[in-house]
Amino acid sequence: MSYQQILKILHAGALRKPVVECAKLLQAVCPEIDIQLESYGSRACARQVREGKVVDILALADPMLFDELLGPEYVDKYYIFANDQIVLAYNEFSRGSGEINVKNWFDILLREDVTFGRSNQNLDPCGYRTLMVWQLAEQYYEQSGLFAQLDQKCREDLIYPKSYDLASDVLVGKLGYAFEYLCVVNQFGLKYLTLPEKINLSNPSYAEYYKQATVSLQGKNSGEMITVPGAPIEFAISIPKNTENPDLAKNFLDLILSKKGQQILEDCGLIPY
Amino acid sequence: MKEDLQNPAFAYIAGRIDKMLVPALLYFLAHKPAHGYELIQKINESGFSEIEADPATIYRNLRKMEEDGLVISQWETQNTGPARRSYQLSPEGYQALDYCVQLITDKVTKMQAFLEQYQREVKGS
Numbered sequence: 001m002s003y004q005q006i007l008k009i010l011h012a013g014a015l016r017k018p019v020v021e022c023a024k025l026l027q028a029v030c031p032e033i034d035i036q037l038e039s040y041g042s043r044a045c046a047r048q049v050r051e052g053k054v055v056d057i058l059a060l061a062d063p064m065l066f067d068e069l070l071g072p073e074y075v076d077k078y079y080i081f082a083n084d085q086i087v088l089a090y091n092e093f094s095r096g097s098g099e100i101n102v103k104n105w106f107d108i109l110l111r112e113d114v115t116f117g118r119s120n121q122n123l124d125p126c127g128y129r130t131l132m133v134w135q136l137a138e139q140y141y142e143q144s145g146l147f148a149q150l151d152q153k154c155r156e157d158l159i160y161p162k163s164y165d166l167a168s169d170v171l172v173g174k175l176g177y178a179f180e181y182l183c184v185v186n187q188f189g190l191k192y193l194t195l196p197e198k199i200n201l202s203n204p205s206y207a208e209y210y211k212q213a214t215v216s217l218q219g220k221n222s223g224e225m226i227t228v229p230g231a232p233i234e235f236a237i238s239i240p241k242n243t244e245n246p247d248l249a250k251n252f253l254d255l256i257l258s259k260k261g262q263q264i265l266e267d268c269g270l271i272p273y
Numbered sequence: 274m275k276e277d278l279q280n281p282a283f284a285y286i287a288g289r290i291d292k293m294l295v296p297a298l299l300y301f302l303a304h305k306p307a308h309g310y311e312l313i314q315k316i317n318e319s320g321f322s323e324i325e326a327d328p329a330t331i332y333r334n335l336r337k338m339e340e341d342g343l344v345i346s347q348w349e350t351q352n353t354g355p356a357r358r359s360y361q362l363s364p365e366g367y368q369a370l371d372y373c374v375q376l377i378t379d380k381v382t383k384m385q386a387f388l389e390q391y392q393r394e395v396k397g398s
């Protein structure tokens with residue numbers, strides 16, 4: 001009796017394209033396997049594993065989640081494999097996009113007829129990183145009260161479960177602007193504004209500086225709150241301890257960490273390690 | 274020196290020596306193996322490089338240096354916890370660092386001569 005091996009991959013929405021590309025490569029070499037992909041915000045992914053979901057590969061948008069939510073019960077080793085930055089995504093019809101620049105973006109976002117979104121900080125690292133960017137921007141631009149103004153204007157209905165969905169709504173014009181990872185912006189072919197390195201959470205040289213920004217999040221247990229400090233944006237991948245297909249999972253992991261994987265990551269707009 | 278330029282890796286270094294990024298990477302890796310995250314911090318703290326050491330630039334250079342055989346990378350793994358790709362100098366990398374030092378020394382000699390001539394002939398001291 002033959003049976004089909006299944007490789008279950010749970011990943012951050014932001015990693016959709018590189019994960020799909022690597023899955024296609026693996027499928028080409030092993031056509032007999034069934035590769036099943038699911039994506040959510042990374043905190044939501046980690047919570048699902050904690051709640052008993054069994055997957056063979058877990059790829060998240062923040063290495064901290066492995067320590068905070070998964071180690072050592074669910075994951076013992078994880079590979080930090082790429083870097084990214086937060087940018088402000090928009091489309092050619094976004095209001096004010098013809099005049100937006102690195103000095104005036106917050107003034108444009110605060111205009112009455114402009115909408116912008118972010119992802120939910122309790123589900124998706126892009127959400128808490130956006131809140132950190134706003135805090136750092138208040139200091140960088142010496143605009144007292146900027147964080148509160150941006151936070152107030154970004155209403156509940158403009159807070160999405162994952163960053164990938166934000167990009168899709170910017171693309172179709174449902175949303176004017178969104179705070180996004182550069183890799184997601186590249187995957188959707190959106191226009192974007194690069195923010196200063198001191199606030200875009202990209203550069204390890206500013207690791208200490210980024211720590212000034214902090215966000216409170218729902219912790220591991222119900223009702224518990226934790227404070228997360230700012231840090232350079234990195235992505236990490238792991239084979240959870242309860243994988244049902246360790247050999248297949250290892251093949252996928254080796255592929256994404258290989259030279260070929262590095263090229264795929266770079267083509268998708270990430271900075272591979 | 275001309276023989277060195279026949280090596281594509283050395284020719285690449287010679288063409289970019291003014292930027293000082295590759296010499297700085299080789300220099301820090303000669304001390305001890307390191308991962309990119311650490312190298313970005315060290316290069317920016319040192320001020321050796323004439324160009325901004327952003328992550329994209331550093332990792333692209335490290336990959337190029339690996340393709341050219343100057344560095345070797347491997348995943349630095351413990352039994353548990355985070356793993357990062359770590360880079361170390363190959364024997365050819367040490368030769369490349371010596372080559373950088375030779376290029377820099379030549380440049381410094383020429384610049385010193387310029388300054389001395391300027392002081393003597395323009396400032397009259």
